[in-house]
Amino acid sequence: KCIYCTSFLPQDSLLLCIIQCLFHSYTGLRPKETVSFCFPPFSSFRRQDVLTLTPWLAPIVWEGTFNSEILDNAYKPLNLTIGVTAFAIGKYTRFVGRFLESAEKHFMKGYRVNYYIFTNDPQAIPRVQLQPSRRLSIVPIKKYSHWQEISMRRMEAINRHIAEMSHREVNYLFCLDIDMVFYNPWGAETLGELVAAIHPGYYKVPRSQFPYERRSFSAAFIPDGQGDFYYGGAVFGGLISQVYEFTRTCHMTILADKANGIMAAWQEESHLNRHFASHKPSKLLSPEYLWDDTKPKPPEVHLIRFASVKKNYREIRD
Template sequence: MNSKIKVAILYIATGRYSIFWKHFLSSAEKNLLIECNKHYFVFTDDNELLSQDSCDKVTFIHQKKLGWPYDTLMRFDIFLTQKAKLKNYDFIFYFNANTEILSEVTVSDLLTINNHQDLIFALQPHSFHKKINKFTYDRNPNSSAYIPYNSGKFYFTGALNGGKSKAYLEMCETLNANVRKDLNTETIALWHDESHLNKYALNRSDIKILPPYFTRGESEYWKKSSKIMFSDKTHFRFGGHAYLRGETDQKIDQNEWERSRDRQKKRHGFRLKQLFKSLFIIR
Protein backbone atom coordinates (compact mmCIF):
# COMPACT_ATOMS: atom_id res chain seq x y z
CA MET A 1 0.00 0.00 0.00
CA ASN A 2 1.13 3.58 -0.64
CA SER A 3 1.20 4.31 3.09
CA LYS A 4 4.18 1.96 3.36
CA ILE A 5 6.30 4.00 0.95
CA LYS A 6 9.10 5.60 2.92
CA VAL A 7 10.31 8.96 1.60
CA ALA A 8 13.28 10.92 2.89
CA ILE A 9 13.06 14.69 2.38
CA LEU A 10 16.40 16.52 2.26
CA TYR A 11 16.41 20.18 3.23
CA ILE A 12 19.29 22.62 3.80
CA ALA A 13 18.66 25.55 6.15
CA THR A 14 22.05 27.07 6.87
CA GLY A 15 22.68 30.72 7.56
CA ARG A 16 19.73 32.97 6.85
CA TYR A 17 17.94 30.33 4.78
CA SER A 18 16.47 28.88 7.98
CA ILE A 19 13.80 31.58 7.64
CA PHE A 20 11.99 29.35 5.14
CA TRP A 21 11.86 26.11 7.15
CA LYS A 22 8.63 26.44 9.14
CA HIS A 23 6.66 27.53 6.09
CA PHE A 24 8.04 24.70 3.98
CA LEU A 25 7.24 22.12 6.66
CA SER A 26 3.69 23.41 7.06
CA SER A 27 2.99 23.27 3.32
CA ALA A 28 4.66 19.86 2.91
CA GLU A 29 2.76 18.29 5.77
CA LYS A 30 -0.48 19.56 4.30
CA ASN A 31 0.11 18.73 0.63
CA LEU A 32 3.17 16.57 -0.04
CA LEU A 33 2.79 12.80 -0.45
CA ILE A 34 0.29 12.51 2.37
CA GLU A 35 -0.14 8.81 1.51
CA CYS A 36 3.51 8.14 2.38
CA ASN A 37 5.67 7.86 5.46
CA LYS A 38 7.82 11.01 5.16
CA HIS A 39 10.85 11.96 7.20
CA TYR A 40 12.66 15.28 6.94
CA PHE A 41 16.45 15.49 7.19
CA VAL A 42 17.23 19.14 7.96
CA PHE A 43 20.86 20.26 7.64
CA THR A 44 21.25 23.47 9.62
CA ASP A 45 23.41 25.64 11.83
CA ASP A 46 20.39 27.32 13.40
CA ASN A 47 20.71 26.85 17.16
CA GLU A 48 16.97 27.19 17.69
CA LEU A 49 16.28 24.33 15.30
CA LEU A 50 19.14 22.22 16.62
CA SER A 51 17.84 22.61 20.18
CA GLN A 52 14.66 20.80 19.14
CA ASP A 53 14.58 17.07 19.65
CA SER A 54 14.49 14.95 16.53
CA CYS A 55 11.28 12.96 16.23
CA ASP A 56 9.50 10.52 13.96
CA LYS A 57 9.05 13.33 11.42
CA VAL A 58 12.25 15.39 11.54
CA THR A 59 15.95 14.83 12.13
CA PHE A 60 18.03 17.98 12.61
CA ILE A 61 21.68 17.59 11.60
CA HIS A 62 24.33 20.17 12.41
CA GLN A 63 25.79 21.61 9.21
CA LYS A 64 28.00 24.66 9.32
CA LYS A 65 27.52 27.36 6.74
CA LEU A 66 30.19 26.90 4.08
CA GLY A 67 29.77 30.28 2.37
CA TRP A 68 28.77 31.07 -1.17
CA PRO A 69 28.89 29.14 -3.51
CA TYR A 70 29.92 26.14 -1.40
CA ASP A 71 26.59 25.99 0.46
CA THR A 72 25.02 24.85 -2.80
CA LEU A 73 28.02 23.34 -4.59
CA MET A 74 28.75 20.88 -1.78
CA ARG A 75 25.21 19.70 -1.19
CA PHE A 76 25.89 16.18 -2.49
CA ASP A 77 28.70 15.84 0.05
CA ILE A 78 26.33 17.11 2.75
CA PHE A 79 23.66 14.55 1.84
CA LEU A 80 26.14 11.68 1.91
CA THR A 81 26.88 12.31 5.60
CA GLN A 82 23.51 10.60 6.19
CA LYS A 83 23.96 7.84 3.61
CA ALA A 84 23.59 4.98 6.10
CA LYS A 85 20.17 6.26 7.19
CA LEU A 86 18.99 7.30 3.73
CA LYS A 87 19.56 3.81 2.34
CA ASN A 88 16.60 2.65 4.45
CA TYR A 89 14.11 4.74 2.46
CA ASP A 90 12.34 3.86 -0.76
CA PHE A 91 12.70 7.34 -2.24
CA ILE A 92 14.82 10.41 -1.53
CA PHE A 93 13.94 13.97 -2.53
CA TYR A 94 15.72 17.28 -2.19
CA PHE A 95 13.73 20.53 -2.02
CA ASN A 96 15.22 24.02 -2.12
CA ALA A 97 14.80 26.02 1.08
CA ASN A 98 12.38 28.47 -0.57
CA THR A 99 9.95 25.76 -1.72
CA GLU A 100 6.23 25.94 -1.00
CA ILE A 101 3.88 23.06 -1.81
CA LEU A 102 0.83 24.84 -3.20
CA SER A 103 -1.58 21.94 -3.66
CA GLU A 104 -1.73 18.20 -3.17
CA VAL A 105 1.20 16.31 -4.68
CA THR A 106 0.30 12.63 -4.92
CA VAL A 107 2.33 9.46 -5.37
CA SER A 108 1.37 9.31 -9.05
CA ASP A 109 2.41 12.96 -9.48
CA LEU A 110 5.88 12.67 -8.04
CA LEU A 111 7.10 9.11 -7.62
CA THR A 112 8.23 6.78 -10.38
CA ILE A 113 5.70 4.12 -11.28
CA ASN A 114 7.78 2.87 -14.20
CA ASN A 115 10.38 0.21 -13.39
CA HIS A 116 12.71 1.84 -15.91
CA GLN A 117 12.62 5.20 -14.14
CA ASP A 118 15.07 5.64 -11.28
CA LEU A 119 15.37 9.43 -10.94
CA ILE A 120 12.86 12.29 -10.90
CA PHE A 121 13.87 15.75 -12.16
CA ALA A 122 11.97 19.01 -12.67
CA LEU A 123 12.41 21.37 -15.59
CA GLN A 124 13.87 24.78 -14.78
CA PRO A 125 10.64 26.82 -14.63
CA HIS A 126 12.15 30.00 -16.10
CA SER A 127 14.02 28.53 -19.06
CA PHE A 128 12.65 25.17 -20.20
CA HIS A 129 11.34 26.80 -23.39
CA LYS A 130 14.75 27.83 -24.71
CA LYS A 131 16.59 26.20 -27.60
CA ILE A 132 19.37 23.87 -26.47
CA ASN A 133 22.22 26.22 -27.36
CA LYS A 134 20.58 28.87 -25.18
CA PHE A 135 20.50 26.59 -22.14
CA THR A 136 22.97 27.75 -19.51
CA TYR A 137 24.85 24.47 -19.39
CA ASP A 138 28.46 24.72 -18.25
CA ARG A 139 30.45 25.27 -21.48
CA ASN A 140 33.87 25.14 -19.80
CA PRO A 141 35.68 22.02 -21.11
CA ASN A 142 37.81 21.98 -17.96
CA SER A 143 34.72 21.38 -15.81
CA SER A 144 33.30 17.95 -15.02
CA ALA A 145 29.91 19.52 -15.72
CA TYR A 146 30.88 20.47 -19.29
CA ILE A 147 28.22 20.01 -21.96
CA PRO A 148 29.16 21.04 -25.52
CA TYR A 149 26.90 23.05 -27.78
CA ASN A 150 24.29 21.11 -29.79
CA SER A 151 24.01 18.55 -26.98
CA GLY A 152 21.23 17.91 -24.49
CA LYS A 153 17.49 18.12 -24.66
CA PHE A 154 16.25 19.50 -21.32
CA TYR A 155 17.47 21.95 -18.71
CA PHE A 156 16.68 20.80 -15.18
CA THR A 157 16.46 22.84 -12.02
CA GLY A 158 18.64 22.05 -9.05
CA ALA A 159 15.82 23.14 -6.73
CA LEU A 160 13.89 19.86 -6.85
CA ASN A 161 15.18 16.40 -7.61
CA GLY A 162 14.81 12.91 -6.29
CA GLY A 163 14.61 9.26 -7.07
CA LYS A 164 14.74 5.72 -5.80
CA SER A 165 17.14 5.72 -2.88
CA LYS A 166 19.84 3.52 -4.44
CA ALA A 167 19.89 5.51 -7.68
CA TYR A 168 19.78 8.86 -5.89
CA LEU A 169 22.68 7.99 -3.59
CA GLU A 170 24.69 6.73 -6.56
CA MET A 171 24.07 10.10 -8.22
CA CYS A 172 25.23 11.93 -5.08
CA GLU A 173 28.42 9.83 -4.97
CA THR A 174 29.23 10.55 -8.61
CA LEU A 175 28.48 14.25 -8.45
CA ASN A 176 30.35 14.71 -5.20
CA ALA A 177 33.39 13.07 -6.79
CA ASN A 178 33.06 15.34 -9.83
CA VAL A 179 32.79 18.46 -7.69
CA ARG A 180 35.90 17.50 -5.71
CA LYS A 181 37.79 16.71 -8.89
CA ASP A 182 36.99 20.20 -10.16
CA LEU A 183 37.98 21.84 -6.88
CA ASN A 184 41.36 20.17 -7.12
CA THR A 185 41.93 22.18 -10.30
CA GLU A 186 40.27 25.32 -8.87
CA THR A 187 37.28 24.88 -11.21
CA ILE A 188 33.71 25.68 -10.17
CA ALA A 189 30.83 24.81 -12.47
CA LEU A 190 28.80 27.73 -13.80
CA TRP A 191 25.63 27.03 -11.82
CA HIS A 192 27.29 24.83 -9.21
CA ASP A 193 25.20 21.76 -8.25
CA GLU A 194 22.67 22.49 -11.01
CA SER A 195 25.35 22.33 -13.70
CA HIS A 196 26.60 19.00 -12.39
CA LEU A 197 23.03 17.70 -12.19
CA ASN A 198 22.39 18.55 -15.83
CA LYS A 199 25.58 16.82 -16.91
CA TYR A 200 24.52 13.71 -15.00
CA ALA A 201 21.13 13.79 -16.72
CA LEU A 202 22.63 14.06 -20.20
CA ASN A 203 21.39 11.27 -22.48
CA ARG A 204 19.90 9.23 -19.62
CA SER A 205 16.68 7.30 -20.24
CA ASP A 206 15.83 6.48 -16.61
CA ILE A 207 14.53 9.92 -15.58
CA LYS A 208 10.92 10.80 -14.89
CA ILE A 209 10.51 14.39 -16.07
CA LEU A 210 7.90 16.37 -14.19
CA PRO A 211 5.51 18.38 -16.39
CA PRO A 212 6.61 21.87 -17.53
CA TYR A 213 4.24 23.76 -15.23
CA PHE A 214 4.61 21.43 -12.24
CA THR A 215 6.81 24.09 -10.64
CA ARG A 216 6.85 27.86 -10.98
CA GLY A 217 8.62 30.90 -9.68
CA GLU A 218 6.69 33.14 -7.29
CA SER A 219 6.22 35.84 -9.93
CA GLU A 220 5.00 33.39 -12.60
CA TYR A 221 1.44 33.69 -11.35
CA TRP A 222 -0.09 32.73 -14.71
CA LYS A 223 1.01 29.09 -14.24
CA LYS A 224 -2.24 28.23 -12.52
CA SER A 225 -1.71 24.46 -12.55
CA SER A 226 1.63 24.51 -10.72
CA LYS A 227 1.75 22.43 -7.57
CA ILE A 228 5.10 23.67 -6.29
CA MET A 229 6.36 27.25 -6.05
CA PHE A 230 9.80 28.66 -5.35
CA SER A 231 9.52 31.89 -3.36
CA ASP A 232 11.32 34.91 -4.75
CA LYS A 233 14.63 35.04 -2.88
CA THR A 234 15.26 38.52 -4.25
CA HIS A 235 12.15 39.82 -2.42
CA PHE A 236 12.60 42.52 0.19
CA ARG A 237 10.64 40.50 2.76
CA PHE A 238 13.61 38.08 2.86
CA GLY A 239 16.22 40.85 2.61
CA GLY A 240 17.23 40.00 -0.96
CA HIS A 241 19.34 37.28 -2.54
CA ALA A 242 22.74 38.64 -1.48
CA TYR A 243 21.51 39.08 2.10
CA LEU A 244 20.24 35.50 2.27
CA ARG A 245 23.55 34.19 0.96
CA GLY A 246 25.46 36.19 3.56
CA GLU A 247 27.26 38.24 0.92
CA THR A 248 26.04 41.42 2.60
CA ASP A 249 24.45 42.44 5.89
CA GLN A 250 22.36 45.08 4.14
CA LYS A 251 18.76 44.14 3.35
CA ILE A 252 17.18 45.60 0.24
CA ASP A 253 14.11 47.79 0.69
CA GLN A 254 10.82 47.64 -1.16
CA ASN A 255 11.72 50.41 -3.61
CA GLU A 256 14.95 48.68 -4.62
CA TRP A 257 13.13 45.37 -5.10
CA GLU A 258 10.41 46.99 -7.21
CA ARG A 259 12.98 48.65 -9.48
CA SER A 260 14.72 45.32 -9.96
CA ARG A 261 11.42 43.59 -10.65
CA ASP A 262 10.51 46.14 -13.31
CA ARG A 263 13.77 45.41 -15.13
CA GLN A 264 13.17 41.68 -15.03
CA LYS A 265 9.45 41.74 -15.79
CA LYS A 266 8.43 38.94 -18.14
CA ARG A 267 6.69 40.00 -21.34
CA HIS A 268 3.82 38.20 -23.04
CA GLY A 269 6.24 36.77 -25.60
CA PHE A 270 7.98 34.84 -22.82
CA ARG A 271 4.69 33.30 -21.74
CA LEU A 272 3.75 32.36 -25.28
CA LYS A 273 7.11 30.67 -25.87
CA GLN A 274 6.70 28.65 -22.69
CA LEU A 275 3.13 27.69 -23.53
CA PHE A 276 4.13 26.54 -27.01
CA LYS A 277 7.13 24.53 -25.77
CA SER A 278 5.11 22.92 -22.99
CA LEU A 279 2.80 21.34 -25.56
CA PHE A 280 5.68 19.43 -27.14
CA ILE A 281 7.65 18.27 -24.13
CA ILE A 282 7.31 14.54 -23.52
CA ARG A 283 5.57 13.99 -20.21
Protein backbone atom coordinates in the same frame (compact mmCIF):
# COMPACT_ATOMS: atom_id res chain seq x y z
CA LYS B 1 -5.89 -6.96 -8.88
CA CYS B 2 -5.80 -4.60 -11.84
CA ILE B 3 -3.55 -1.52 -11.90
CA TYR B 4 -4.34 1.13 -14.48
CA CYS B 5 -1.34 2.64 -16.23
CA THR B 6 -1.39 6.38 -16.79
CA SER B 7 -1.55 7.42 -20.40
CA PHE B 8 2.00 8.57 -20.97
CA LEU B 9 2.25 6.04 -23.81
CA PRO B 10 -0.18 5.24 -26.62
CA GLN B 11 -2.39 2.19 -26.19
CA ASP B 12 -0.56 -0.67 -27.87
CA SER B 13 -0.26 -4.35 -26.99
CA LEU B 14 3.53 -4.36 -27.38
CA LEU B 15 3.92 -1.35 -25.13
CA LEU B 16 1.60 -2.99 -22.61
CA CYS B 17 3.92 -6.00 -22.51
CA ILE B 18 6.92 -3.72 -22.07
CA ILE B 19 5.25 -1.92 -19.18
CA GLN B 20 4.38 -5.23 -17.54
CA CYS B 21 8.01 -6.35 -17.81
CA LEU B 22 9.45 -3.06 -16.58
CA PHE B 23 7.04 -2.42 -13.70
CA HIS B 24 9.47 -3.58 -11.03
CA SER B 25 12.37 -1.51 -12.35
CA TYR B 26 10.12 1.53 -12.87
CA THR B 27 8.86 1.52 -9.30
CA GLY B 28 11.89 -0.16 -7.81
CA LEU B 29 9.65 -2.27 -5.60
CA ARG B 30 7.87 -5.59 -5.83
CA PRO B 31 4.13 -5.47 -5.13
CA LYS B 32 2.79 -7.63 -2.32
CA GLU B 33 0.31 -9.32 -4.62
CA THR B 34 0.10 -10.32 -8.24
CA VAL B 35 -0.97 -7.46 -10.44
CA SER B 36 -2.19 -7.10 -13.99
CA PHE B 37 -2.09 -3.94 -16.05
CA CYS B 38 -4.98 -2.29 -17.83
CA PHE B 39 -5.36 0.97 -19.69
CA PRO B 40 -8.09 3.45 -18.78
CA PRO B 41 -9.90 5.53 -21.39
CA PHE B 42 -7.07 7.62 -22.75
CA SER B 43 -9.14 10.66 -23.60
CA SER B 44 -9.45 11.36 -19.88
CA PHE B 45 -5.68 11.72 -19.41
CA ARG B 46 -4.29 13.10 -22.64
CA ARG B 47 -2.68 16.55 -22.87
CA GLN B 48 -2.19 17.90 -26.38
CA ASP B 49 -0.78 21.28 -25.40
CA VAL B 50 2.44 20.11 -23.74
CA LEU B 51 5.14 17.50 -24.22
CA THR B 52 4.28 14.47 -22.05
CA LEU B 53 6.93 12.00 -23.20
CA THR B 54 10.68 12.35 -23.72
CA PRO B 55 12.54 10.89 -26.72
CA TRP B 56 13.71 8.05 -24.42
CA LEU B 57 10.08 7.33 -23.38
CA ALA B 58 10.24 8.81 -19.90
CA PRO B 59 6.96 10.41 -18.79
CA ILE B 60 6.77 14.15 -18.17
CA VAL B 61 4.28 14.72 -15.37
CA TRP B 62 1.70 17.45 -15.89
CA GLU B 63 -1.72 17.96 -14.40
CA GLY B 64 -4.09 15.88 -16.53
CA THR B 65 -1.62 13.08 -17.32
CA PHE B 66 -2.33 10.85 -14.32
CA ASN B 67 -5.05 9.68 -11.96
CA SER B 68 -4.09 10.09 -8.30
CA GLU B 69 -6.65 7.59 -7.03
CA ILE B 70 -5.38 4.85 -9.32
CA LEU B 71 -1.76 5.55 -8.39
CA ASP B 72 -2.51 5.56 -4.67
CA ASN B 73 -4.29 2.23 -5.01
CA ALA B 74 -1.09 0.85 -6.51
CA TYR B 75 1.46 2.46 -4.20
CA LYS B 76 -0.16 2.68 -0.77
CA PRO B 77 -0.28 -1.11 -0.21
CA LEU B 78 3.53 -1.09 -0.55
CA ASN B 79 3.86 0.78 2.78
CA LEU B 80 6.41 3.21 1.43
CA THR B 81 8.36 5.79 3.37
CA ILE B 82 9.31 8.92 1.45
CA GLY B 83 12.28 10.99 2.55
CA VAL B 84 12.84 14.72 1.99
CA THR B 85 16.14 16.53 2.39
CA ALA B 86 16.34 20.31 2.63
CA PHE B 87 19.15 22.64 3.70
CA ALA B 88 18.56 25.53 6.10
CA ILE B 89 21.93 27.23 6.49
CA GLY B 90 22.33 30.66 8.06
CA LYS B 91 19.38 32.93 7.32
CA TYR B 92 17.64 30.19 5.34
CA THR B 93 16.27 28.84 8.62
CA ARG B 94 13.51 31.46 8.27
CA PHE B 95 11.95 29.37 5.48
CA VAL B 96 11.69 26.09 7.39
CA GLY B 97 8.35 26.71 9.08
CA ARG B 98 6.43 27.58 5.94
CA PHE B 99 8.12 24.78 3.99
CA LEU B 100 7.09 22.13 6.53
CA GLU B 101 3.60 23.51 7.12
CA SER B 102 2.85 23.51 3.40
CA ALA B 103 4.38 20.05 2.98
CA GLU B 104 2.09 18.69 5.68
CA LYS B 105 -0.88 19.96 3.66
CA HIS B 106 0.21 18.86 0.21
CA PHE B 107 3.24 16.54 0.07
CA MET B 108 2.59 12.79 -0.28
CA LYS B 109 -0.64 12.81 1.72
CA GLY B 110 -1.41 9.39 3.16
CA TYR B 111 2.22 8.23 3.03
CA ARG B 112 4.90 8.03 5.71
CA VAL B 113 7.36 10.89 5.33
CA ASN B 114 10.73 11.59 6.97
CA TYR B 115 11.97 15.17 6.75
CA TYR B 116 15.74 15.63 7.04
CA ILE B 117 16.63 19.28 7.64
CA PHE B 118 20.36 19.99 7.33
CA THR B 119 21.34 23.06 9.33
CA ASN B 120 24.20 24.77 11.13
CA ASP B 121 21.75 26.15 13.72
CA PRO B 122 19.45 23.42 15.13
CA GLN B 123 17.99 25.80 17.72
CA ALA B 124 16.60 28.01 14.95
CA ILE B 125 14.47 25.24 13.43
CA PRO B 126 10.84 25.84 14.47
CA ARG B 127 8.63 23.11 15.86
CA VAL B 128 5.89 22.28 13.38
CA GLN B 129 2.96 20.01 14.17
CA LEU B 130 3.40 16.89 12.03
CA GLN B 131 0.93 14.16 11.19
CA PRO B 132 1.39 10.87 13.10
CA SER B 133 3.05 9.20 10.10
CA ARG B 134 5.61 12.00 9.69
CA ARG B 135 8.81 12.77 11.53
CA LEU B 136 11.47 15.46 11.46
CA SER B 137 15.20 14.83 11.86
CA ILE B 138 17.70 17.64 12.31
CA VAL B 139 21.06 16.95 10.65
CA PRO B 140 23.86 19.24 11.92
CA ILE B 141 26.12 20.55 9.18
CA LYS B 142 28.95 23.06 8.94
CA LYS B 143 28.28 26.56 7.63
CA TYR B 144 30.65 27.74 4.91
CA SER B 145 31.53 31.36 4.30
CA HIS B 146 30.22 31.54 0.73
CA TRP B 147 26.80 30.43 -0.49
CA GLN B 148 28.41 28.90 -3.58
CA GLU B 149 30.41 26.57 -1.33
CA ILE B 150 27.26 25.60 0.56
CA SER B 151 25.60 24.74 -2.74
CA MET B 152 28.58 22.68 -3.88
CA ARG B 153 28.66 20.73 -0.61
CA ARG B 154 25.02 19.64 -0.77
CA MET B 155 25.65 16.56 -2.91
CA GLU B 156 28.36 15.40 -0.52
CA ALA B 157 26.15 15.87 2.55
CA ILE B 158 23.17 14.05 1.03
CA ASN B 159 25.35 11.19 -0.15
CA ARG B 160 26.94 10.75 3.26
CA HIS B 161 23.58 10.86 5.02
CA ILE B 162 22.15 8.20 2.71
CA ALA B 163 25.13 5.95 3.41
CA GLU B 164 25.01 6.46 7.16
CA MET B 165 21.29 6.62 7.90
CA SER B 166 18.53 7.26 5.40
CA HIS B 167 19.14 4.15 3.27
CA ARG B 168 17.70 2.20 6.20
CA GLU B 169 14.72 4.51 6.71
CA VAL B 170 13.18 5.47 3.36
CA ASN B 171 12.33 3.90 0.00
CA TYR B 172 12.36 7.11 -2.03
CA LEU B 173 14.16 10.39 -1.40
CA PHE B 174 13.39 13.86 -2.75
CA CYS B 175 16.02 16.58 -2.40
CA LEU B 176 14.33 19.98 -2.32
CA ASP B 177 15.26 23.61 -1.71
CA ILE B 178 13.99 24.98 1.60
CA ASP B 179 13.03 28.44 0.29
CA MET B 180 9.98 27.02 -1.47
CA VAL B 181 6.34 26.32 -0.66
CA PHE B 182 3.85 23.62 -1.64
CA TYR B 183 0.61 25.05 -3.04
CA ASN B 184 -1.13 21.97 -4.47
CA PRO B 185 -0.89 18.19 -4.12
CA TRP B 186 2.42 16.46 -4.78
CA GLY B 187 1.77 12.73 -4.78
CA ALA B 188 2.71 9.29 -6.05
CA GLU B 189 2.77 10.51 -9.65
CA THR B 190 6.28 11.82 -8.86
CA LEU B 191 7.73 8.47 -7.78
CA GLY B 192 10.26 6.91 -10.10
CA GLU B 193 13.70 5.39 -10.30
CA LEU B 194 15.48 8.71 -10.91
CA VAL B 195 13.43 11.89 -11.14
CA ALA B 196 14.42 15.32 -12.47
CA ALA B 197 12.46 18.57 -12.69
CA ILE B 198 12.37 20.82 -15.75
CA HIS B 199 13.55 24.34 -14.89
CA PRO B 200 10.68 26.86 -15.23
CA GLY B 201 12.91 29.43 -16.87
CA TYR B 202 13.98 27.27 -19.81
CA TYR B 203 11.18 24.90 -20.76
CA LYS B 204 10.09 27.10 -23.68
CA VAL B 205 13.48 28.13 -25.04
CA PRO B 206 15.74 26.33 -27.56
CA ARG B 207 18.59 24.19 -26.30
CA SER B 208 21.14 26.70 -27.57
CA GLN B 209 19.96 29.08 -24.83
CA PHE B 210 20.29 26.61 -21.94
CA PRO B 211 22.85 27.84 -19.38
CA TYR B 212 24.89 24.63 -19.50
CA GLU B 213 28.54 24.70 -18.50
CA ARG B 214 30.26 25.35 -21.85
CA ARG B 215 33.90 25.40 -20.76
CA SER B 216 35.47 22.16 -21.93
CA PHE B 217 37.91 22.03 -19.01
CA SER B 218 35.06 21.64 -16.49
CA ALA B 219 33.76 18.21 -15.51
CA ALA B 220 30.26 19.69 -15.96
CA PHE B 221 30.91 20.51 -19.63
CA ILE B 222 28.08 19.84 -22.09
CA PRO B 223 29.03 20.40 -25.75
CA ASP B 224 26.83 22.34 -28.14
CA GLY B 225 24.14 20.13 -29.60
CA GLN B 226 23.98 17.84 -26.57
CA GLY B 227 21.49 17.77 -23.71
CA ASP B 228 17.74 17.41 -23.79
CA PHE B 229 16.20 19.70 -21.15
CA TYR B 230 17.55 22.16 -18.62
CA TYR B 231 16.87 20.73 -15.17
CA GLY B 232 16.56 22.70 -11.96
CA GLY B 233 18.81 21.84 -9.04
CA ALA B 234 16.07 22.67 -6.52
CA VAL B 235 14.22 19.38 -7.11
CA PHE B 236 15.51 15.88 -7.78
CA GLY B 237 14.83 12.47 -6.32
CA GLY B 238 14.05 8.82 -6.84
CA LEU B 239 14.75 5.47 -5.29
CA ILE B 240 17.14 5.85 -2.38
CA SER B 241 19.74 3.65 -4.10
CA GLN B 242 19.58 5.73 -7.27
CA VAL B 243 19.82 9.04 -5.42
CA TYR B 244 22.87 7.66 -3.61
CA GLU B 245 24.63 6.86 -6.89
CA PHE B 246 23.56 10.15 -8.45
CA THR B 247 24.81 12.31 -5.57
CA ARG B 248 28.04 10.31 -5.38
CA THR B 249 28.76 10.90 -9.07
CA CYS B 250 27.94 14.61 -8.86
CA HIS B 251 30.10 14.98 -5.76
CA MET B 252 33.03 13.36 -7.57
CA THR B 253 32.75 15.66 -10.59
CA ILE B 254 32.48 18.67 -8.28
CA LEU B 255 35.68 17.52 -6.53
CA ALA B 256 37.39 17.11 -9.90
CA ASP B 257 36.58 20.70 -10.79
CA LYS B 258 37.67 21.94 -7.38
CA ALA B 259 41.03 20.17 -7.72
CA ASN B 260 41.55 22.10 -10.95
CA GLY B 261 40.46 25.43 -9.48
CA ILE B 262 37.17 25.48 -11.38
CA MET B 263 33.66 26.31 -10.24
CA ALA B 264 30.97 25.36 -12.73
CA ALA B 265 28.70 28.10 -14.06
CA TRP B 266 25.76 27.16 -11.84
CA GLN B 267 27.60 25.11 -9.20
CA GLU B 268 25.87 21.80 -8.44
CA GLU B 269 23.07 22.49 -10.93
CA SER B 270 25.62 22.40 -13.74
CA HIS B 271 26.90 19.03 -12.56
CA LEU B 272 23.33 17.77 -12.19
CA ASN B 273 22.62 18.70 -15.81
CA ARG B 274 25.87 17.08 -16.96
CA HIS B 275 24.84 13.81 -15.30
CA PHE B 276 21.32 13.83 -16.71
CA ALA B 277 22.64 14.56 -20.20
CA SER B 278 24.31 11.15 -20.26
CA HIS B 279 22.24 9.26 -17.66
CA LYS B 280 18.65 9.99 -18.58
CA PRO B 281 16.16 10.36 -15.72
CA SER B 282 13.33 7.83 -15.73
CA LYS B 283 10.70 10.48 -15.01
CA LEU B 284 10.54 14.24 -15.49
CA LEU B 285 8.46 16.65 -13.45
CA SER B 286 6.97 19.56 -15.35
CA PRO B 287 7.51 23.15 -14.14
CA GLU B 288 4.35 22.71 -12.02
CA TYR B 289 6.71 21.06 -9.52
CA LEU B 290 9.40 23.75 -9.66
CA TRP B 291 7.83 27.11 -10.30
CA ASP B 292 9.20 30.60 -9.76
CA ASP B 293 6.80 32.82 -7.81
CA THR B 294 8.05 35.89 -9.66
CA LYS B 295 6.70 34.55 -12.96
CA PRO B 296 3.05 34.77 -14.08
CA LYS B 297 1.33 31.42 -14.54
CA PRO B 298 1.03 30.54 -18.25
CA PRO B 299 -2.02 28.68 -19.63
CA GLU B 300 -0.26 25.32 -19.93
CA VAL B 301 0.58 25.30 -16.22
CA HIS B 302 -2.80 24.31 -14.79
CA LEU B 303 -1.54 24.03 -11.20
CA ILE B 304 1.47 25.40 -9.38
CA ARG B 305 2.40 22.66 -6.95
CA PHE B 306 5.78 23.78 -5.59
CA ALA B 307 7.30 27.21 -6.04
CA SER B 308 10.08 29.42 -4.76
CA VAL B 309 9.17 32.27 -2.46
CA LYS B 310 10.05 35.88 -3.14
CA LYS B 311 13.16 36.96 -1.27
CA ASN B 312 16.16 39.26 -1.28
CA TYR B 313 19.00 36.94 -2.29
CA ARG B 314 21.67 39.44 -1.39
CA GLU B 315 20.31 39.82 2.15
CA ILE B 316 19.84 36.13 2.97
CA ARG B 317 23.17 35.08 1.44
CA ASP B 318 25.12 37.76 3.28
